[in-house]
Amino acid sequence: MLSISSYPSIKLYNNYNKIGSTSVVKAFTGTDVSDLITNGDKALNENKYEEALKAYTQANNQDPQNNSIYKKLGKTYFHLKNYSESEKHFKTYLENTPNDAECWLDIGETQRMAGYYQRAAESFEQASKLDSSNDLARRKLLETKNNMLSIFSPERAKKEKDAYATKNLNDALQMTVRYMTPEYMKSLENVKVMFGETASMGGTSNIAQYENHKNTITVSNSYIYASPQVIAAYLTHETVHAKDADAYTSVYEEQDAYEIATEFWINNANGIKDPEMDYAADLYKKSPATLRKRVEEIYTLRDPSIAKTSPNHPPTKLFNRSSSKLSAATQSIKQYDVIA
DSSP, rough: OOOOOSSSSSSSOOOOOOGOOOOOBBOTTTOBBHHHHHHHHHHHHHHHHHHHHHHHHHHHHHHHTTTHHHHHHHHHHHTTHHHHHHHHHHHHHHHOOEEEOHHHHHHHHHHTTTTTTHHHHHHHHHHHHHHHHHHHHHHHHHHHHHHHHHHHOOOHHHHHHHHHHHHHHHHHHHHHHSSOHHHHHHHHHHHHEEEEEEEEEEEEEEESSTTTTTEEEEEGGGGGSSSSHHHHHHHHHHHHHHHTTOOOHHHHEEEHHHHHHHHHHHHHHTTBBBBHHHHHHHHHOOOOOHHHHHHHHHHHOOOTTTOOOOOBOOOOSSSSSSGHHHHHSSSSSOOSBOOO
């Protein structure tokens, strides 16, 4: 599954770059602040961080009372790895909007990346207080506390992290096994599941991925502290790729994977919030077709040459499932070393 967590570049969910309220202030140049902010948002979503910074800075100069701009500047400086400026602008925003849990998450991540673990832990704690069901805040807090422990006792920190990872992955796997049919899971009995480093797609590591040549599903190390049902949602996604037992993916396959993961999430979230899965669930509740359309948009953006179908995922109306490999083989499809 594509990485669409806190600071992704290619996203199914764009909550972290959401456009806030803007005032319309026109400078002598005739440029509206709202236009500058819109241009900045577009540049930020396209990973054009210098362009975004220029637009937001100009908007801020024209309308310094517009608090939403400080949050956008904080995000932009984060992407530019200028963590001191990022923290400064997030703090300015929070002075006037102290109950924004998302921004407390943002500033905490900025502080964590800069190595200020105590400040980061305090920010994540504040985010958790404001939104106790936010799983991202909870797992970032646990991760940061382990970072702090590693400074004084690296061996103990590693031991505790490994133990947590083992139990958490086992719990997530049990959820996955209980949700999928026994026949389905039996076909995956030789697939290895692990936490580890994942490939980068669009500048950000995948949340989870399937590697056919290794027969392995890998969940990003950054999700070690995620709640089991969050991890299980991504596992159900990857089992769709693993069950195919081939090195190909397609729009149709990704749509199936997202639909299964989203159905799992709707039935098993139990009040926990995860930005990516919650957004997918919102789309699905409108209609499964709405979710599938969004998935096609994202994967086509990621790889314009991605095939519509792959060996085990042709449209039913076009191909007979029993002969799908033979039928789909005539399509122009390419092999992926990593399927996310």
